[in-house]
Amino acid sequence: MDMTKKVLIVYGTRFGATESTSAEIARILQAEGLEVRVVNAGKEKVTDISSYDLIIVSSGMQMGKWTKEPEQFLDRFQKELANKHVAIFVSSGVQALLEHEKKTEEIEANRKQYLEEKATRYHLQPVSLAIFGGVWDYNQMNFLARMALGSFKPRIEAAGFKEIKPGLYDTRDWEAIRHWAKELVAQIR
Ligand SMILES: Cc1cc2nc3c(=O)[nH]c(=O)nc-3n(C[C@H](O)[C@H](O)[C@H](O)COP(=O)(O)O)c2cc1C
Known part of the structure; x- marks a missing residue:
């Protein structure tokens, strides 16, 4: 039996940051011995997630919103995702600025809006949530x-x-x- 852990990364991007961040995450996971498939949700539809041990879903932020395709993925697979390890990250142009400006309330509000509300809406308990920078x-x-x-x-x-x-x-x-x-x-x- 093949015991190699499998990871799926599904991302949506407008300016390419989430794409290159996803590629770097994939590179690290592969170096750790995992098998990784990276999917641009705007170009390719995922039809089956049963073989994956970890699913990473991500989007770039624009006017407080995700790109639509990774959210459609969460919606379509929410039942199956409830029984999987799920991690979510977003690419945010403002996160590093807010950190520098020490705007903790805004950072907290963004974390809720960008990440926690998605997890709640699709009944997920992600193993990890993250806001990374963008371009x-x-x-x-x-x-x-x-x-x-x-x-x-x-x-x-x-x-x-x-x-x-x-x-x-x-x-x-x-x-x-x-x-x-x-x-x-x-x-x-
Ligand atoms: C019109 C516009 C609106 C944006 N709105 C937000 C925002 O609401 N929050 C945020 O964190 N970043 C915002 N950004 C910055 C983007 O998050 C940043 O460009 C990021 O790299 C987008 O991810 P992507 O490159 O994968 O599309 C905005 C950028 C543009 C051009």
């Missing part, structure tokens, strides 16, 4: 978003992030992401 790509935004979110630039820079190239910031803490992935392995062993 701010002003080149990919439409005119209105660029105007509306221009005011974030000084906050992003005050939090210590520099432009990777003109108009592009990445607020992720890769060490925190890798650490979370390793902790998940310990949870399902």
